Amino acid sequence: xxxxxxLKDVVKRFGGLTATNHMSFNVExxxxxGLIGPNGAGKTTIFSLIMGEHRQTAGxxxxxxxxxxxxxxxxxxxxxxxxxxxxPRPFAEMDVLENIRLGLMPNSIWQMLTRNPDRxxxxxxxxxxxxxxxxxxxxPAELSMGDLRKLELARTxxxxxxxxxxxxxxxxxxxxxxxxIADLINKKREAGMTLIIVSHDLRSLEPLIDRAIAMNHGSxxxxxxxxxxxxxxxxxxxxxxxx
Amino acid sequence: xxxRWQHIALWIAFIVVMLALPEFVSxxxxxxxxxxxxxxxxxxxxxxxxxxxxxxxxxxxxxxxxGAYTSAILSYRFGFPVAASIPLAVVATMIGGTLxxxxxxxxxxSYFALVTLAFMELMYQLVQVIRPDxxxxxRGMSGIExxxxxxxxxxxxxxxxxxxxxxxxxxxxxxxxxxxxxAIGMNEESVRGSGLDTTKLKLAAFMIAAFIAGLGGAFYxxxxxxxxxxxxxxxxxxxxxxxxxxxxxxxxxxxxxxGAFFLTFLLEYLRPVLPGAERYFIYGGxxxxxxxxxxxxxxxxxxxxxxxxxxxxxxxxx
Numbered sequence: 001x002x003x004x005x006x007l008k009d010v011v012k013r014f015g016g017l018t019a020t021n022h023m024s025f026n027v028e029x030x031x032x033x034g035l036i037g038p039n040g041a042g043k044t045t046i047f048s049l050i051m052g053e054h055r056q057t058a059g060x061x062x063x064x065x066x067x068x069x070x071x072x073x074x075x076x077x078x079x080x081x082x083x084x085x086x087x088p089r090p091f092a093e094m095d096v097l098e099n100i101r102l103g104l105m106p107n108s109i110w111q112m113l114t115r116n117p118d119r120x121x122x123x124x125x126x127x128x129x130x131x132x133x134x135x136x137x138x139x140p141a142e143l144s145m146g147d148l149r150k151l152e153l154a155r156t157x158x159x160x161x162x163x164x165x166x167x168x169x170x171x172x173x174x175x176x177x178x179x180x181i182a183d184l185i186n187k188k189r190e191a192g193m194t195l196i197i198v199s200h201d202l203r204s205l206e207p208l209i210d211r212a213i214a215m216n217h218g219s220x221x222x223x224x225x226x227x228x229x230x231x232x233x234x235x236x237x238x239x240x241x242x243x
Numbered sequence: 244x245x246x247r248w249q250h251i252a253l254w255i256a257f258i259v260v261m262l263a264l265p266e267f268v269s270x271x272x273x274x275x276x277x278x279x280x281x282x283x284x285x286x287x288x289x290x291x292x293x294x295x296x297x298x299x300x301x302x303x304x305x306x307x308x309x310g311a312y313t314s315a316i317l318s319y320r321f322g323f324p325v326a327a328s329i330p331l332a333v334v335a336t337m338i339g340g341t342l343x344x345x346x347x348x349x350x351x352x353s354y355f356a357l358v359t360l361a362f363m364e365l366m367y368q369l370v371q372v373i374r375p376d377x378x379x380x381x382r383g384m385s386g387i388e389x390x391x392x393x394x395x396x397x398x399x400x401x402x403x404x405x406x407x408x409x410x411x412x413x414x415x416x417x418x419x420x421x422x423x424x425x426a427i428g429m430n431e432e433s434v435r436g437s438g439l440d441t442t443k444l445k446l447a448a449f450m451i452a453a454f455i456a457g458l459g460g461a462f463y464x465x466x467x468x469x470x471x472x473x474x475x476x477x478x479x480x481x482x483x484x485x486x487x488x489x490x491x492x493x494x495x496x497x498x499x500x501x502g503a504f505f506l507t508f509l510l511e512y513l514r515p516v517l518p519g520a521e522r523y524f525i526y527g528g529x530x531x532x533x534x535x536x537x538x539x540x541x542x543x544x545x546x547x548x549x550x551x552x553x554x555x556x557x558x559x560x561x
Contacts, residue, residue, distance in 0.1 A: 051436075077438035089436070091429040094422075102426050102437040105419055109447050112419040159438040 002065030004029055004163050004194045010059030012045055019045040021218035032195040034209035038238055042218040043198045047083050047165045052076050074107055080162035088148040090140035097122045097136050099151055103158025129154040130180055146177030163194040170201040178204050261402055270394040279507035280401035284408055284459035286487040286499030292452035294493035297428035298347050302359030303484055304476050305366045306453050309339040310460030315470050316377050319387045329461040336457025337450055344449040367476035383471030390465045397466055404462055408455055413496040424448050425494055486530050492540030501541050
């Protein structure tokens with residue numbers, strides 16, 4: 001059986017540091033997986049490896065059974081995998097709609113030249129993540145952290161993904177903004193999107209995931225339901241710093 | 244694509260005024276404008292690459308030089324008609340542009356700028372040493388076939404070339420390709436994260452820039468009728484191109500044109516007062532003040548002024 005995403009014995013070393021140490025896991029179709037662990041556990045590295053921003057030292061990354069290890073980032077996105085970043089990365093001199101336009105662009109210079117942007121779709125995406133009509137022509141400098149996260153979600157959703165990797169989506173947000181983003185994630189979940197969510201905000205994360213993987217020092221410490229993972233003595237030790 | 248009738252009207256007005264110009268100004272002024280036209284072409288080429296994608300080229304004379312030397316050698320040494328030597332020169336420049344592109348696969352920012360500067364220096368040295376029987380060595384070549392004679396004809400030729408390139412680039416940059424290239428300048432990782440192949444996009448920018456630089460370089464050498472490595476692979480020439488694009492307004496089409504005309508006339512009018520190299524001091528000072536006041540250039544200053552004027556007229560002014 002093939003999974004939407006599967007990591008097989010993946011290793012990543014940065015010089016002497018092993019950021020990912022023989023990690024193997026998978027997600028099932030429509031599943032929401034939480035990836036938790038202390039700072040420096042290697043959660044973001046996993047995302048970078050899946051997206052091809054870094055190449056693994058060893059092991060395989062499979063997408064629907066196909067080994068995507070050698071593919072460049074844009075080809076992986078073309079296969080329906082995408083991610084958001086801990087620190088949003090908008091295009092500073094473009095407004096909300098233009099930012100989303102980038103995500104909607106076909107990866108073909110000819111089509112970029114000959115076809116006009118789909119303004120209707122841009123607006124639809126912007127509104128779907130919770131922007132109001134007044135926000136559409138705002139520039140990133142005028143947006144709050146919550147709005148920047150929404151913008152990043154919209155641009156990422158524009159690539160028409162089936163698997164989303166969300167990195168610290170709640171960091172730096174107000175309680176109200178967290179509720180908005182959580183609501184959005186839940187909607188995507190109900191629509192059948194496969195998700196992997198990294199978050200330090202465990203309370204906000206819990207209702208959004210079906211299963212959790214706790215990691216530390218690049219390895220899996222515990223795996224299972226959120227309650228089971230949190231009850232694990234090793235997980236508690238890694239968070240609290242005890243032995 | 245966001246083209247409004249006002250844009251078209253402005254283009255038409257601009258072209259009409261420029262076409263009527265030889266009736267009203269002296270031949271000396273026309274010759275100044277001819278240089279401004281060529282400078283505008285080079286500045287547009289620089290801007291397509293550096294103004295948009297943020298890959299700052301310090302070696303643009305390398306590309307212009309390939310275009311100029313190829314066409315000059317083909318017509319002067321081998322008797323090619325200009326109609327054949329110019330297209331071949333453009334092709335050669337695009338091949339040179341591929342070479343120029345290779346460092347951009349791995350480096351950016353000041354590193355990329357330095358590598359391209361090295362390209363220009365290398366070309367400067369090679370032209371003098373390798374096959375001087377073809378390139379004319381240090382002294383270059385003179386007596387190269389010119390396309391047309393006289394200030395008026397050359398003015399029309401250079402203006403037509405400039406306006407066709409400017410219009411074509413304006414249309415191209417209005418499409419999503421223009422948006423994507425500008426996005427690379429803002430955040431290349433995010434462009435990649437939007438599912439786009441940035442290597443392909445950058446290659447497109449380099450090829451367009453090389454095409455324009457090659458075309459401009461080839462026409463320029465057949466206007467001058469001579470070529471010398473000292474004049475072409477010159478740091479002052481390079482900076483004039485960059486400053487024209489920046490001072491006028493990078494990442495626009497009209498900006499490099501405004502900048503090229505502004506700089507050319509500034510240097511020309513300073514000439515009677517300050518005949519020596521001091522005028523570069525004044526020109527540097529003015530460029531610096533303008534750039535500090537508005538980094539987006541003269542175009543942005545004019546746009547804001549226009550906006551304020553309209554607001555005042557509408558009674559909504561402060």
